[in-house]
Amino acid sequence: MTDWMMIKPVVLWSDSLIFLLALLLILFFVHMARNPVARMRWRTVFASPTGMGAFLVILFYILVALLDSIHFRQPLEQSDASSDVHYSQQVDSVLDLIIGDLRGKDEKTYSAPFAIYSFAKETRTLDDGSIVRDFPRLEHAGVHLSDPAEHWHDIRNRTLEALLIGLAISAALVLLHWQWRNRCDAVACGPRKEYLPWKTIYGTLAFLVFATVWVLKLGGLYHILGTNMVGQDTLYQAIKGIRTGVLIGTLATILTMPLAIVLGICAGYFRGRVDDLVQYVYTTLSSIPGILLIAASILLIDVYIETHPEQFALTVERADFRFLALCFILGMTSWTGLCRLLRAETLKVSQLDYVQAARAFGVPHWRILASHILPNITHLILISLVLDFSGFVLAEAILSYIGVGVDPTMASWGNMINDARAELSRDPVIWWSVSAAFLLMFGLVLAANLFSDRVRDAFDPRAANKA
Numbered sequence: 001m002t003d004w005m006m007i008k009p010v011v012l013w014s015d016s017l018i019f020l021l022a023l024l025l026i027l028f029f030v031h032m033a034r035n036p037v038a039r040m041r042w043r044t045v046f047a048s049p050t051g052m053g054a055f056l057v058i059l060f061y062i063l064v065a066l067l068d069s070i071h072f073r074q075p076l077e078q079s080d081a082s083s084d085v086h087y088s089q090q091v092d093s094v095l096d097l098i099i100g101d102l103r104g105k106d107e108k109t110y111s112a113p114f115a116i117y118s119f120a121k122e123t124r125t126l127d128d129g130s131i132v133r134d135f136p137r138l139e140h141a142g143v144h145l146s147d148p149a150e151h152w153h154d155i156r157n158r159t160l161e162a163l164l165i166g167l168a169i170s171a172a173l174v175l176l177h178w179q180w181r182n183r184c185d186a187v188a189c190g191p192r193k194e195y196l197p198w199k200t201i202y203g204t205l206a207f208l209v210f211a212t213v214w215v216l217k218l219g220g221l222y223h224i225l226g227t228n229m230v231g232q233d234t235l236y237q238a239i240k241g242i243r244t245g246v247l248i249g250t251l252a253t254i255l256t257m258p259l260a261i262v263l264g265i266c267a268g269y270f271r272g273r274v275d276d277l278v279q280y281v282y283t284t285l286s287s288i289p290g291i292l293l294i295a296a297s298i299l300l301i302d303v304y305i306e307t308h309p310e311q312f313a314l315t316v317e318r319a320d321f322r323f324l325a326l327c328f329i330l331g332m333t334s335w336t337g338l339c340r341l342l343r344a345e346t347l348k349v350s351q352l353d354y355v356q357a358a359r360a361f362g363v364p365h366w367r368i369l370a371s372h373i374l375p376n377i378t379h380l381i382l383i384s385l386v387l388d389f390s391g392f393v394l395a396e397a398i399l400s401y402i403g404v405g406v407d408p409t410m411a412s413w414g415n416m417i418n419d420a421r422a423e424l425s426r427d428p429v430i431w432w433s434v435s436a437a438f439l440l441m442f443g444l445v446l447a448a449n450l451f452s453d454r455v456r457d458a459f460d461p462r463a464a465n466k467a
Contacts, residue, residue, distance in 0.1 A: 101220030162251030255331025268346025
């Protein structure tokens with residue numbers, strides 16, 4: 001029996017949720033393809049080069065998050081003749097196997113990006129007995145070099161090699177796609193009008209493939225974005241933070257939607273006491289400082305974890321529980337804005353002639369809400385969905401920075417920024433830790449904002465009328 005067959009799968013609650021979200025996303029696009037009106041609006045989004053490029057970048061982040069959500073524990077080496085298999089307490093993922101060269105090659109302390117010498121001087125004793133204070137060679141970065149002078153020459157050559165490999169893979173994928181399109185046109189599909197910006201698709205795909213090949217090619221030989229205080233690879237920590245950013249953005253947003261939609265529509269449609277009650281609830285909640293409410297809730301979660309250690313056999317389970325609690329708290333404290341917006345829109349839509357006619361003919365309320373009210377406010381829900389995603393990603397970084405975010409043992413961009421506070425005050429400045437977190441967070445938030453702009457232009461009736 002091989003070690004691969006002896007691994008022990010570990011399924012966290014967040015793992016189940018992210019795959020459920022991926023399934024719901026697939027079902028959503030399948031439903032969209034069958035709805036002519038929705039298909040026409042979404043076609044406008046994907047026909048835009050900006051929207052299509054941003055969507056591919058978001059899909060790339062989601063793919064990384066999915067690979068990082070397939071967890072398992074590896075078996076330990078057996079030191080006796082016993083047939084019992086003991087497993088490591090460390091939980092790995094498929095992503096760890098792919099970028100394994102970035103992990104486990106820890107240095108003693110800080111090292112700059114692509115450096116082969118330590119960032120801090122050490123006192124060393126030479127072979128002749130003299131004592132000097134110098135920058136020592138790193139234990140893992142650049143050890144394949146026979147001459148340190150070839151350092152940047154080697155990086156340049158390997159970058160060109162990664163570029164050629166990336167272009168070859170991209171060209172193969174594009175060629176296969178072109179063959180499929182030509183066969184489809186000639187055999188089954190017939191003539192059709194193209195609306196997708198294929199040049200943008202091919203260019204974005206080529207860039208993502210090259211970036212992946214470049215990281216895999218150089219990551220095992222150098223620390224591309226340097227190392228942190230304890231010598232861990234900074235790029236590895238930033239890549240591991242992708243799962244946290246994607247999950248907290250989607251889960252918190254989805255938790256916000258049902259409560260805001262139900263209460264907002266009910267308040268605007270039924271009015272009267274229902275409207276007064278809903279307004280009282282969200283006005284009261286909005287008057288409480290959000291950061292204090294989140295901090296108090298996180299402290300209660302920490303108390304529960306400390307008083308029930310038997311429920312968390314692994315450290316990753318404890319971190320996962322706190323992470324899901326944070327998503328729930330963010331969702332429950334962020335629904336008031338959307339609820340107020342949907343209430344106002346429902347008040348306007350409910351006064352339209354065809355809605356009043358349906359009520360006069362005795363159509364049930366639930367049917368009016370499902371057939372007339374909800375379809376007319378869907379554009380607001382979709383726009384808020386994509387806009388809130390980037391907001392929650394940034395909120396996690398801010399909360400972790402002030403110490404009430406995800407568990408410190410969980411890889412996240414907020415924890416990286418929090419750890420970099422003291423580094424920015426050093427002389428010389430340790431800038432690469434915060435830069436690595438900023439770089440990947442900027443890519444996700446920028447793609448989400450660009451995509452949300454295209455969605456707003458496609459689904460906002462006022463924008464359509466202006467066009």
